[in-house]
Amino acid sequence: MTLEEKINQAIKEAMLARAKERLEALRSVKSGIILLKTDKGPSHEVTVDEELKMLQKQVKQRKESAEIYTQQNRPELAEKELAEAKIIEEFLPAQMSAEELESKIKAIIAQVGAQSAKDMGKVMGVASKELTGKAEGRAISDMVKRLLA
Missing domain, CATH: 1.10.10.410 (Arc Repressor Mutant, subunit A)
Structure with a gap:
């Protein structure tokens, strides 16, 4: 099962469960996959490495945003970003110790x-x-x- 198929399945499950935050995070990942596919032309096949880099980039962006929100005393926004980062991390391989x-x-x-x-x-x-x-x-x-x- 490809990452795109996993994301699509997770989106369906999130819609059925009415999990708004999860759905938002998954849709941003799907958007990233679509951008990867169309970035280098219509016949470009997305590699697993490209998918992993895109996922890592999205997690990093959310963690950096959460850090900024925390510095600006906006804990509710920081929590939202960290929750989305955690959801996206589910699709990354386990990190090394x-x-x-x-x-x-x-x-x-x-x-x-x-x-x-x-x-x-x-x-x-x-x-x-x-x-x-x-x-x-x-x-x-x-x-x-x-x-x-």
């Missing part, structure tokens, strides 16, 4: 043969591709910096 991430990045550093912080670009290139959808970019970057320092 810090220990798993560290061991995976150590393996990538050994594979690439990185010695110092100068080699961060090499490590990040491989790590970003391998860990797409499994860890946030910022977490990957921070871990690479820490291990190469």
Whole structure:
């Protein structure tokens, strides 16, 4: 079952349950999928990596918005954004723990043969591709910096 099919099914379920917040979040994901499909022409097939990046981007946007709302003392809007982020995260693969991430990045550093912080670009290139959808970019970057320092 593709992501689009899962989202369509979840939209139907949310409509039947009259879950307004869930429906809103799912519709924004569906909109993102449609934009991906039409972005590069009518015959473009959307890859799983593109879908994962789109989902991660939407979650990140909502978390950043919630942070801004919290700073501006608007907790009701922050809660709404965080709830939508949580709904979208249901469609992402499980995120790696810090220990798993560290061991995976150590393996990538050994594979690439990185010695110092100068080699961060090499490590990040491989790590970003391998860990797409499994860890946030910022977490990957921070871990690479820490291990190469």
